[in-house]
Amino acid sequence: MKFDTKSIHAGANGNNPNNALNPPIFQTSTFVFDSIDQVKKVMAFESDDYVYTRGNNPTLRLLENRMAELECGNAAVAFASGMAAISSTLFSFLKPKDTVIVHKTLYGSSFNVVTKVLPQYDVNYKVVDMTKTDELEKVIDANTKVIYFETPSNPNLSIVDIKKVVEVAKKNDIKVVVDNTFATPYFQNPLEMGVDVVVHSATKYICGHGDVVAGIAVSKDVDYINTLKFDYMCEFGGVMSPFNAWLLLRGLKTLGVRMRQHEANAMKVAKFLSKHPKVKSVMYPGLEEFEGHEVAKSQMRGYGAMISFEIDGDLETAIRVVDNVKLIKLAVSLGDCETLIELPAAMTHSGYPKEELVKFGLTESMIRISVGLEDSEDIIKDLENALSNI
Structure with missing residues:
Protein backbone atom coordinates (compact mmCIF):
# COMPACT_ATOMS: atom_id res chain seq x y z
CA MET A 1 0.00 0.00 0.00
CA LYS A 253 -6.00 9.65 8.04
CA THR A 254 -5.23 13.07 6.57
CA LEU A 255 -1.48 13.23 7.27
CA GLY A 256 -0.41 12.94 3.62
CA VAL A 257 -3.01 15.42 2.40
CA ARG A 258 -2.10 17.89 5.13
CA MET A 259 1.66 17.62 4.63
CA ARG A 260 1.34 18.28 0.91
CA GLN A 261 -0.62 21.47 1.56
CA HIS A 262 1.58 22.50 4.49
CA GLU A 263 4.64 22.20 2.26
CA ALA A 264 3.07 24.02 -0.69
CA ASN A 265 2.17 26.94 1.58
CA ALA A 266 5.59 26.92 3.25
CA MET A 267 7.43 27.15 -0.05
CA LYS A 268 5.44 30.24 -1.02
CA VAL A 269 5.99 31.84 2.39
CA ALA A 270 9.72 31.05 2.33
CA LYS A 271 10.14 32.62 -1.13
CA PHE A 272 8.22 35.71 -0.01
CA LEU A 273 10.42 36.11 3.07
CA SER A 274 13.64 35.52 1.12
CA LYS A 275 12.84 38.52 -1.10
CA HIS A 276 11.66 40.86 1.66
CA PRO A 277 14.02 43.80 2.29
CA LYS A 278 13.58 43.62 6.07
CA VAL A 279 14.47 39.91 6.29
CA LYS A 280 18.17 39.13 6.68
CA SER A 281 18.05 35.36 6.13
CA VAL A 282 15.55 32.53 5.72
CA MET A 283 16.05 29.00 7.02
CA TYR A 284 13.99 26.56 4.97
CA PRO A 285 15.38 23.33 3.43
CA GLY A 286 13.31 23.81 0.27
CA LEU A 287 15.24 26.92 -0.77
CA GLU A 288 18.14 26.11 -3.08
CA GLU A 289 20.36 28.65 -1.34
CA PHE A 290 19.78 27.02 2.08
CA GLU A 291 22.97 25.38 3.36
CA GLY A 292 21.41 21.95 3.93
CA HIS A 293 19.29 21.89 0.77
CA GLU A 294 21.24 19.22 -1.12
CA VAL A 295 21.39 16.82 1.85
CA ALA A 296 17.68 17.35 2.51
CA LYS A 297 16.94 16.68 -1.14
CA SER A 298 18.86 13.39 -0.96
CA GLN A 299 17.17 11.97 2.17
CA MET A 300 13.73 13.59 2.24
CA ARG A 301 10.76 13.40 -0.12
CA GLY A 302 9.78 16.99 0.66
CA TYR A 303 10.84 19.86 2.88
CA GLY A 304 8.09 20.25 5.44
CA ALA A 305 6.40 23.39 6.71
CA MET A 306 8.73 24.83 9.34
CA ILE A 307 10.49 28.11 8.55
CA SER A 308 12.77 30.27 10.65
CA PHE A 309 14.02 33.68 9.62
CA GLU A 310 16.20 36.51 10.88
CA ILE A 311 14.83 40.01 10.60
CA ASP A 312 17.15 42.93 10.00
CA GLY A 313 17.14 44.13 13.62
CA ASP A 314 17.40 43.10 17.25
CA LEU A 315 15.18 41.28 19.77
CA GLU A 316 12.86 44.26 20.14
CA THR A 317 12.40 44.40 16.38
CA ALA A 318 11.52 40.69 16.31
CA ILE A 319 9.05 41.19 19.15
CA ARG A 320 7.38 43.95 17.15
CA VAL A 321 6.88 41.52 14.26
CA VAL A 322 5.31 38.70 16.29
CA ASP A 323 3.19 41.15 18.27
CA ASN A 324 1.66 42.55 15.09
CA VAL A 325 0.43 39.42 13.30
CA LYS A 326 -3.36 39.03 13.22
CA LEU A 327 -4.28 35.83 11.37
CA ILE A 328 -1.13 34.02 12.52
CA LYS A 329 -1.19 33.01 16.19
CA LEU A 330 1.62 33.62 18.67
CA ALA A 331 2.11 30.25 20.36
CA VAL A 332 4.53 27.43 21.08
CA SER A 333 4.05 24.08 19.34
CA LEU A 334 3.67 23.43 15.63
CA GLY A 335 2.04 21.18 13.05
CA ASP A 336 -1.50 22.51 13.51
CA CYS A 337 -3.94 23.62 10.82
CA GLU A 338 -3.40 27.16 12.10
CA THR A 339 -0.20 29.03 11.25
CA LEU A 340 1.80 29.63 14.45
CA ILE A 341 4.66 32.05 15.11
CA GLU A 342 7.11 32.31 18.01
CA LEU A 343 10.47 33.61 19.22
CA PRO A 344 12.47 30.46 20.10
CA ALA A 345 14.98 32.20 22.39
CA ALA A 346 12.14 33.62 24.48
CA MET A 347 9.78 30.64 24.26
CA THR A 348 10.54 27.04 23.18
CA HIS A 349 14.33 27.38 23.61
CA SER A 350 14.46 29.68 26.61
CA GLY A 351 16.49 27.08 28.52
CA TYR A 352 19.56 27.74 26.36
CA PRO A 353 22.16 30.07 27.92
CA LYS A 354 21.53 33.54 26.43
CA GLU A 355 25.23 34.37 26.15
CA GLU A 356 25.87 31.24 24.03
CA LEU A 357 22.90 31.23 21.67
CA VAL A 358 24.96 31.64 18.50
CA LYS A 359 27.09 28.63 19.48
CA PHE A 360 23.93 26.50 19.39
CA GLY A 361 22.67 27.93 16.10
CA LEU A 362 20.21 30.40 17.64
CA THR A 363 19.83 34.15 18.04
CA GLU A 364 17.44 36.29 20.07
CA SER A 365 15.96 37.78 16.91
CA MET A 366 15.19 34.45 15.22
CA ILE A 367 11.49 33.99 14.41
CA ARG A 368 10.00 30.53 13.79
CA ILE A 369 6.84 29.88 11.79
CA SER A 370 4.81 26.69 11.58
CA VAL A 371 3.02 27.28 8.28
CA GLY A 372 -0.58 26.12 8.47
CA LEU A 373 -3.35 25.25 6.05
CA GLU A 374 -4.91 28.68 5.53
CA ASP A 375 -4.74 30.23 2.07
CA SER A 376 -1.10 31.07 1.44
CA GLU A 377 -2.00 34.57 0.22
CA ASP A 378 -3.63 35.34 3.56
CA ILE A 379 -0.59 34.08 5.48
CA ILE A 380 1.76 36.17 3.36
CA LYS A 381 -0.40 39.27 3.65
CA ASP A 382 -0.40 38.95 7.44
CA LEU A 383 3.40 38.65 7.51
CA GLU A 384 3.73 41.59 5.14
CA ASN A 385 1.60 43.76 7.43
CA ALA A 386 3.59 42.69 10.51
CA LEU A 387 6.93 43.39 8.80
CA SER A 388 5.71 46.85 7.79
CA ASN A 389 5.78 47.75 11.52
CA ILE A 390 9.58 47.59 11.70
Whole structure:
Protein backbone atom coordinates (compact mmCIF):
# COMPACT_ATOMS: atom_id res chain seq x y z
CA MET A 1 0.00 0.00 0.00
CA LYS A 2 1.08 3.58 -0.66
CA PHE A 3 1.45 6.10 2.17
CA ASP A 4 -2.02 7.69 1.97
CA THR A 5 -3.62 4.25 1.98
CA LYS A 6 -1.51 2.97 4.88
CA SER A 7 -2.27 6.06 6.96
CA ILE A 8 -5.95 5.08 6.82
CA HIS A 9 -5.83 1.26 6.83
CA ALA A 10 -2.50 -0.02 8.17
CA GLY A 11 -2.57 -2.22 11.26
CA ALA A 12 -6.34 -2.73 11.25
CA ASN A 13 -7.74 -6.26 11.50
CA GLY A 14 -11.16 -5.37 10.07
CA ASN A 15 -13.00 -6.71 13.11
CA ASN A 16 -14.53 -3.55 14.57
CA PRO A 17 -17.54 -4.29 16.80
CA ASN A 18 -20.94 -4.11 15.12
CA ASN A 19 -19.26 -3.54 11.75
CA ALA A 20 -18.29 0.03 12.70
CA LEU A 21 -16.21 1.82 10.06
CA ASN A 22 -14.04 3.50 12.70
CA PRO A 23 -12.38 1.63 15.56
CA PRO A 24 -13.96 2.15 18.99
CA ILE A 25 -12.25 3.86 21.90
CA PHE A 26 -11.50 1.16 24.46
CA GLN A 27 -11.89 3.52 27.40
CA THR A 28 -11.05 1.03 30.11
CA SER A 29 -8.21 0.70 32.59
CA THR A 30 -8.62 -3.03 33.18
CA PHE A 31 -9.39 -6.20 31.21
CA VAL A 32 -10.92 -9.36 32.67
CA PHE A 33 -9.95 -13.03 32.30
CA ASP A 34 -11.88 -16.28 32.04
CA SER A 35 -9.34 -18.28 34.03
CA ILE A 36 -5.91 -18.29 35.66
CA ASP A 37 -4.72 -20.33 32.69
CA GLN A 38 -5.58 -17.38 30.42
CA VAL A 39 -3.75 -15.04 32.82
CA LYS A 40 -0.62 -17.20 32.58
CA LYS A 41 -0.70 -17.14 28.78
CA VAL A 42 -1.09 -13.37 28.65
CA MET A 43 1.69 -12.80 31.19
CA ALA A 44 3.99 -15.10 29.22
CA PHE A 45 3.20 -13.24 25.95
CA GLU A 46 1.62 -16.40 24.54
CA SER A 47 -1.60 -14.49 23.93
CA ASP A 48 -2.49 -11.10 22.42
CA ASP A 49 -5.10 -10.48 25.11
CA TYR A 50 -4.88 -7.43 27.36
CA VAL A 51 -4.30 -6.98 31.08
CA TYR A 52 -4.19 -3.28 31.92
CA THR A 53 -4.12 -0.18 29.73
CA ARG A 54 -0.79 0.95 31.17
CA GLY A 55 0.71 -2.04 29.37
CA ASN A 56 -1.50 -2.16 26.29
CA ASN A 57 -4.94 -1.43 24.96
CA PRO A 58 -6.61 -2.21 21.61
CA THR A 59 -6.82 1.46 20.60
CA LEU A 60 -3.19 2.09 21.49
CA ARG A 61 -2.07 -1.10 19.76
CA LEU A 62 -3.74 -0.04 16.52
CA LEU A 63 -2.00 3.34 16.67
CA GLU A 64 1.35 1.69 17.38
CA ASN A 65 0.93 -0.76 14.50
CA ARG A 66 -0.04 2.00 12.09
CA MET A 67 2.86 4.24 13.08
CA ALA A 68 5.27 1.32 12.79
CA GLU A 69 4.16 0.72 9.20
CA LEU A 70 4.29 4.40 8.26
CA GLU A 71 7.84 4.69 9.66
CA CYS A 72 8.95 1.44 8.00
CA GLY A 73 9.52 -0.15 11.40
CA ASN A 74 8.34 -3.40 12.97
CA ALA A 75 6.94 -2.13 16.27
CA ALA A 76 6.20 1.08 18.18
CA VAL A 77 5.42 2.39 21.65
CA ALA A 78 2.86 5.12 22.30
CA PHE A 79 3.71 7.62 25.05
CA ALA A 80 1.84 10.34 26.90
CA SER A 81 4.02 13.05 25.31
CA GLY A 82 6.90 13.56 22.95
CA MET A 83 9.22 14.20 25.88
CA ALA A 84 8.12 10.93 27.51
CA ALA A 85 9.12 9.14 24.29
CA ILE A 86 12.46 10.97 24.02
CA SER A 87 13.51 10.70 27.67
CA SER A 88 12.44 7.05 27.99
CA THR A 89 14.33 6.11 24.84
CA LEU A 90 17.50 7.83 26.04
CA PHE A 91 17.24 6.25 29.50
CA SER A 92 16.76 2.83 27.90
CA PHE A 93 20.18 3.04 26.20
CA LEU A 94 22.24 4.85 28.85
CA LYS A 95 23.70 3.95 32.23
CA PRO A 96 26.08 5.80 34.61
CA LYS A 97 29.42 6.78 33.01
CA ASP A 98 27.98 6.45 29.49
CA THR A 99 28.02 9.38 27.06
CA VAL A 100 25.36 10.65 24.66
CA ILE A 101 26.35 12.90 21.76
CA VAL A 102 23.76 15.39 20.54
CA HIS A 103 23.51 17.87 17.69
CA LYS A 104 24.14 21.44 18.76
CA THR A 105 20.59 22.51 17.94
CA LEU A 106 17.79 20.68 19.76
CA TYR A 107 14.31 21.41 21.01
CA GLY A 108 14.63 23.20 24.36
CA SER A 109 13.23 20.43 26.57
CA SER A 110 15.35 17.78 24.83
CA PHE A 111 18.40 19.98 25.44
CA ASN A 112 17.45 20.26 29.13
CA VAL A 113 17.05 16.48 29.51
CA VAL A 114 20.50 15.90 28.02
CA THR A 115 22.37 18.73 29.76
CA LYS A 116 20.56 18.93 33.12
CA VAL A 117 18.66 15.71 33.89
CA LEU A 118 20.95 12.95 32.58
CA PRO A 119 24.05 14.34 34.35
CA GLN A 120 22.20 13.88 37.65
CA TYR A 121 22.36 10.14 36.90
CA ASP A 122 26.07 10.34 36.07
CA VAL A 123 25.45 10.24 32.32
CA ASN A 124 27.76 12.49 30.30
CA TYR A 125 26.98 14.41 27.17
CA LYS A 126 28.80 16.08 24.30
CA VAL A 127 27.40 18.73 21.97
CA VAL A 128 28.68 18.84 18.39
CA ASP A 129 27.73 20.22 15.00
CA MET A 130 26.58 17.01 13.31
CA THR A 131 26.33 18.68 9.92
CA LYS A 132 30.12 18.19 9.98
CA THR A 133 30.67 14.44 10.25
CA ASP A 134 34.41 14.81 10.90
CA GLU A 135 33.63 16.80 14.07
CA LEU A 136 31.34 13.99 15.23
CA GLU A 137 34.07 11.38 14.75
CA LYS A 138 36.53 13.44 16.81
CA VAL A 139 34.37 13.44 19.97
CA ILE A 140 33.43 9.74 20.01
CA ASP A 141 35.06 7.73 22.79
CA ALA A 142 34.70 4.28 24.36
CA ASN A 143 31.86 5.47 26.60
CA THR A 144 29.72 6.84 23.76
CA LYS A 145 26.54 4.77 23.54
CA VAL A 146 23.99 7.03 21.81
CA ILE A 147 23.94 9.68 19.10
CA TYR A 148 20.76 11.75 19.18
CA PHE A 149 19.62 14.49 16.82
CA GLU A 150 16.72 16.09 14.98
CA THR A 151 16.71 16.63 11.23
CA PRO A 152 15.47 19.15 10.27
CA SER A 153 16.44 20.59 13.65
CA ASN A 154 14.36 22.84 15.84
CA PRO A 155 14.41 25.81 15.25
CA ASN A 156 17.11 26.59 12.67
CA LEU A 157 16.19 23.71 10.31
CA SER A 158 19.77 22.47 10.03
CA ILE A 159 20.00 19.20 8.12
CA VAL A 160 22.06 16.28 9.41
CA ASP A 161 23.15 13.66 6.89
CA ILE A 162 21.52 10.58 8.42
CA LYS A 163 23.43 7.98 6.41
CA LYS A 164 26.81 9.51 7.25
CA VAL A 165 26.03 9.63 10.97
CA VAL A 166 24.80 6.03 10.90
CA GLU A 167 27.98 4.94 9.12
CA VAL A 168 30.10 6.53 11.85
CA ALA A 169 27.89 5.11 14.62
CA LYS A 170 27.88 1.54 13.34
CA LYS A 171 31.68 1.46 13.17
CA ASN A 172 31.69 2.26 16.89
CA ASP A 173 28.70 0.14 18.01
CA ILE A 174 26.66 3.24 18.93
CA LYS A 175 22.87 3.51 18.83
CA VAL A 176 21.34 6.29 16.72
CA VAL A 177 18.08 7.97 17.75
CA VAL A 178 16.43 10.52 15.45
CA ASP A 179 13.59 12.90 16.22
CA ASN A 180 11.50 12.92 13.03
CA THR A 181 8.82 15.35 14.25
CA PHE A 182 9.46 18.10 11.69
CA ALA A 183 9.68 15.83 8.66
CA THR A 184 7.01 13.25 9.66
CA PRO A 185 7.06 9.77 8.10
CA TYR A 186 5.47 11.32 5.01
CA PHE A 187 8.68 13.14 4.08
CA GLN A 188 11.39 11.02 5.74
CA ASN A 189 11.99 7.51 7.11
CA PRO A 190 15.24 7.42 9.13
CA LEU A 191 14.85 3.70 9.97
CA GLU A 192 15.34 2.95 6.28
CA MET A 193 18.72 4.68 6.53
CA GLY A 194 19.95 2.53 9.42
CA VAL A 195 18.73 4.53 12.42
CA ASP A 196 17.89 2.40 15.49
CA VAL A 197 14.94 4.37 16.89
CA VAL A 198 12.75 7.15 15.54
CA VAL A 199 10.85 9.35 17.99
CA HIS A 200 8.02 11.81 17.42
CA SER A 201 6.18 14.44 19.30
CA ALA A 202 2.87 13.15 17.95
CA THR A 203 1.33 16.31 19.39
CA LYS A 204 2.45 18.01 16.19
CA TYR A 205 1.79 16.78 12.64
CA ILE A 206 0.67 13.25 13.55
CA CYS A 207 -2.27 14.82 15.38
CA GLY A 208 -2.45 17.92 13.21
CA HIS A 209 -5.26 19.65 15.08
CA GLY A 210 -3.70 20.97 18.27
CA ASP A 211 -5.88 18.92 20.62
CA VAL A 212 -3.58 16.09 21.77
CA VAL A 213 -0.29 15.77 23.67
CA ALA A 214 1.42 12.49 22.73
CA GLY A 215 4.66 10.78 21.69
CA ILE A 216 5.73 7.76 19.65
CA ALA A 217 8.92 5.68 19.41
CA VAL A 218 9.41 3.28 16.47
CA SER A 219 12.08 0.67 15.71
CA LYS A 220 12.75 -2.33 13.51
CA ASP A 221 13.91 -4.21 16.62
CA VAL A 222 10.81 -5.79 18.18
CA ASP A 223 12.69 -7.07 21.23
CA TYR A 224 13.95 -3.57 21.95
CA ILE A 225 10.45 -2.11 21.60
CA ASN A 226 9.13 -4.67 24.11
CA THR A 227 11.86 -3.60 26.53
CA LEU A 228 11.09 0.07 25.95
CA LYS A 229 7.39 -0.54 26.51
CA PHE A 230 7.42 -2.78 29.57
CA ASP A 231 10.62 -1.68 31.33
CA TYR A 232 10.38 2.06 30.67
CA MET A 233 7.02 3.29 29.40
CA CYS A 234 5.06 1.10 31.83
CA GLU A 235 7.36 1.60 34.80
CA PHE A 236 7.93 5.33 34.31
CA GLY A 237 4.19 5.61 33.63
CA GLY A 238 4.20 7.86 30.56
CA VAL A 239 1.03 6.21 29.25
CA MET A 240 -1.09 7.58 26.42
CA SER A 241 -4.85 7.56 26.98
CA PRO A 242 -7.06 5.50 24.65
CA PHE A 243 -8.97 8.65 23.71
CA ASN A 244 -5.78 10.41 22.62
CA ALA A 245 -4.75 7.35 20.62
CA TRP A 246 -8.11 7.47 18.85
CA LEU A 247 -7.64 11.17 18.06
CA LEU A 248 -4.21 10.42 16.62
CA LEU A 249 -5.64 7.66 14.44
CA ARG A 250 -8.13 10.21 13.15
CA GLY A 251 -5.34 12.69 12.50
CA LEU A 252 -3.25 10.12 10.63
CA LYS A 253 -6.00 9.65 8.04
CA THR A 254 -5.23 13.07 6.57
CA LEU A 255 -1.48 13.23 7.27
CA GLY A 256 -0.41 12.94 3.62
CA VAL A 257 -3.01 15.42 2.40
CA ARG A 258 -2.10 17.89 5.13
CA MET A 259 1.66 17.62 4.63
CA ARG A 260 1.34 18.28 0.91
CA GLN A 261 -0.62 21.47 1.56
CA HIS A 262 1.58 22.50 4.49
CA GLU A 263 4.64 22.20 2.26
CA ALA A 264 3.07 24.02 -0.69
CA ASN A 265 2.17 26.94 1.58
CA ALA A 266 5.59 26.92 3.25
CA MET A 267 7.43 27.15 -0.05
CA LYS A 268 5.44 30.24 -1.02
CA VAL A 269 5.99 31.84 2.39
CA ALA A 270 9.72 31.05 2.33
CA LYS A 271 10.14 32.62 -1.13
CA PHE A 272 8.22 35.71 -0.01
CA LEU A 273 10.42 36.11 3.07
CA SER A 274 13.64 35.52 1.12
CA LYS A 275 12.84 38.52 -1.10
CA HIS A 276 11.66 40.86 1.66
CA PRO A 277 14.02 43.80 2.29
CA LYS A 278 13.58 43.62 6.07
CA VAL A 279 14.47 39.91 6.29
CA LYS A 280 18.17 39.13 6.68
CA SER A 281 18.05 35.36 6.13
CA VAL A 282 15.55 32.53 5.72
CA MET A 283 16.05 29.00 7.02
CA TYR A 284 13.99 26.56 4.97
CA PRO A 285 15.38 23.33 3.43
CA GLY A 286 13.31 23.81 0.27
CA LEU A 287 15.24 26.92 -0.77
CA GLU A 288 18.14 26.11 -3.08
CA GLU A 289 20.36 28.65 -1.34
CA PHE A 290 19.78 27.02 2.08
CA GLU A 291 22.97 25.38 3.36
CA GLY A 292 21.41 21.95 3.93
CA HIS A 293 19.29 21.89 0.77
CA GLU A 294 21.24 19.22 -1.12
CA VAL A 295 21.39 16.82 1.85
CA ALA A 296 17.68 17.35 2.51
CA LYS A 297 16.94 16.68 -1.14
CA SER A 298 18.86 13.39 -0.96
CA GLN A 299 17.17 11.97 2.17
CA MET A 300 13.73 13.59 2.24
CA ARG A 301 10.76 13.40 -0.12
CA GLY A 302 9.78 16.99 0.66
CA TYR A 303 10.84 19.86 2.88
CA GLY A 304 8.09 20.25 5.44
CA ALA A 305 6.40 23.39 6.71
CA MET A 306 8.73 24.83 9.34
CA ILE A 307 10.49 28.11 8.55
CA SER A 308 12.77 30.27 10.65
CA PHE A 309 14.02 33.68 9.62
CA GLU A 310 16.20 36.51 10.88
CA ILE A 311 14.83 40.01 10.60
CA ASP A 312 17.15 42.93 10.00
CA GLY A 313 17.14 44.13 13.62
CA ASP A 314 17.40 43.10 17.25
CA LEU A 315 15.18 41.28 19.77
CA GLU A 316 12.86 44.26 20.14
CA THR A 317 12.40 44.40 16.38
CA ALA A 318 11.52 40.69 16.31
CA ILE A 319 9.05 41.19 19.15
CA ARG A 320 7.38 43.95 17.15
CA VAL A 321 6.88 41.52 14.26
CA VAL A 322 5.31 38.70 16.29
CA ASP A 323 3.19 41.15 18.27
CA ASN A 324 1.66 42.55 15.09
CA VAL A 325 0.43 39.42 13.30
CA LYS A 326 -3.36 39.03 13.22
CA LEU A 327 -4.28 35.83 11.37
CA ILE A 328 -1.13 34.02 12.52
CA LYS A 329 -1.19 33.01 16.19
CA LEU A 330 1.62 33.62 18.67
CA ALA A 331 2.11 30.25 20.36
CA VAL A 332 4.53 27.43 21.08
CA SER A 333 4.05 24.08 19.34
CA LEU A 334 3.67 23.43 15.63
CA GLY A 335 2.04 21.18 13.05
CA ASP A 336 -1.50 22.51 13.51
CA CYS A 337 -3.94 23.62 10.82
CA GLU A 338 -3.40 27.16 12.10
CA THR A 339 -0.20 29.03 11.25
CA LEU A 340 1.80 29.63 14.45
CA ILE A 341 4.66 32.05 15.11
CA GLU A 342 7.11 32.31 18.01
CA LEU A 343 10.47 33.61 19.22
CA PRO A 344 12.47 30.46 20.10
CA ALA A 345 14.98 32.20 22.39
CA ALA A 346 12.14 33.62 24.48
CA MET A 347 9.78 30.64 24.26
CA THR A 348 10.54 27.04 23.18
CA HIS A 349 14.33 27.38 23.61
CA SER A 350 14.46 29.68 26.61
CA GLY A 351 16.49 27.08 28.52
CA TYR A 352 19.56 27.74 26.36
CA PRO A 353 22.16 30.07 27.92
CA LYS A 354 21.53 33.54 26.43
CA GLU A 355 25.23 34.37 26.15
CA GLU A 356 25.87 31.24 24.03
CA LEU A 357 22.90 31.23 21.67
CA VAL A 358 24.96 31.64 18.50
CA LYS A 359 27.09 28.63 19.48
CA PHE A 360 23.93 26.50 19.39
CA GLY A 361 22.67 27.93 16.10
CA LEU A 362 20.21 30.40 17.64
CA THR A 363 19.83 34.15 18.04
CA GLU A 364 17.44 36.29 20.07
CA SER A 365 15.96 37.78 16.91
CA MET A 366 15.19 34.45 15.22
CA ILE A 367 11.49 33.99 14.41
CA ARG A 368 10.00 30.53 13.79
CA ILE A 369 6.84 29.88 11.79
CA SER A 370 4.81 26.69 11.58
CA VAL A 371 3.02 27.28 8.28
CA GLY A 372 -0.58 26.12 8.47
CA LEU A 373 -3.35 25.25 6.05
CA GLU A 374 -4.91 28.68 5.53
CA ASP A 375 -4.74 30.23 2.07
CA SER A 376 -1.10 31.07 1.44
CA GLU A 377 -2.00 34.57 0.22
CA ASP A 378 -3.63 35.34 3.56
CA ILE A 379 -0.59 34.08 5.48
CA ILE A 380 1.76 36.17 3.36
CA LYS A 381 -0.40 39.27 3.65
CA ASP A 382 -0.40 38.95 7.44
CA LEU A 383 3.40 38.65 7.51
CA GLU A 384 3.73 41.59 5.14
CA ASN A 385 1.60 43.76 7.43
CA ALA A 386 3.59 42.69 10.51
CA LEU A 387 6.93 43.39 8.80
CA SER A 388 5.71 46.85 7.79
CA ASN A 389 5.78 47.75 11.52
CA ILE A 390 9.58 47.59 11.70
